[in-house]
Amino acid sequence: MIEVEVKARAYKDSKEKIEALGGTPLGVENHRDLYFNSPSRDFKKSDEALRIRIKEDGARLTYKGPKLDQQTKSRRELTVKIDDPAQMREILSFLGFVLSAEVRKRRTKYSYQGMVIALDEVEGLGTFLEVEAQGEEDWENEKERVLSVLKKLELKDTIRRSYLELLEEKRG
């Protein structure tokens, strides 16, 4: 599955703007994201990611492939639900994967025309807005849709770096 995704820094009025646009509130989630690096290639260089996400409704293991274009942060995303994140973390460790970072955020989610708009308050980074859609071969069409939502919300400067990369950048 291709996760078609754009991100930008949110403004103070972004929440109001999403609601004015007609976004349907989907609730608030607290994410604890653990990122791992591979023993066989440096994910920072290969632009991949392996993540355990722990949130209220359970935990998931997600692999993200390299970004697919220069404009958005769209990439292949594969996810399985797991019943025991501590055990998964231990399995990854025995397989040689090393914890590289932890990202905590509070995500307020909206549904809008089959897409998800997420307002993310990221610990240590501030507030961001992401617009996400899912596609397969048709993902280039979805790209136009997510970019048009960003435009409607009057957010111009898209950020292609992940929260993980932004945190690493900040730490120098």
Place this chain on the structure above:
Amino acid sequence: MIEVEVKARAYKDSKEKIEALGGTPLGVENHRDLYFNSPSRDFKKSDEALRIRIKEDGARLTYKGPKLDQQTKSRRELTVKIDDPAQMREILSFLGFVLSAEVRKRRTKYSYQGMVIALDEVEGLGTFLEVEAQGEEDWENEKERVLSVLKKLELKDTIRRSYLELLEEKRG
């Protein structure tokens, strides 16, 4: 968790012997086991295993460490339940893990004094009996218990090789 385990070839009367001993039937499971090899070290040499098991009550990802002694096939075992084995297989593939073999078997399970006795009809290999217990620091005590069950069932020659190894051996 340490999986304390012994295995032997079963005889025609092994089922009757388990029942005569007082084993409580736990039901029958059909296992489809997919084994993967690592891109960073050869699991055949390091005596490790990574497996997706698909059975009636769901799928699991399991890592097995090297065997811990010369007598049994006891080893560290870590397991998570996963909701989507096809997606997990794809994640492993993107991480560089390669499918090395598939093992199918029909397992008839019994509970006996806190241990599990399993009668396994393995496709292409025949019927085996396994006695399993779980331990942590105390696993050496459990070892005596599983070995004594094997003795009570009049099975002498323990096999330390996994079904995967036995299948590979058979294929030459």
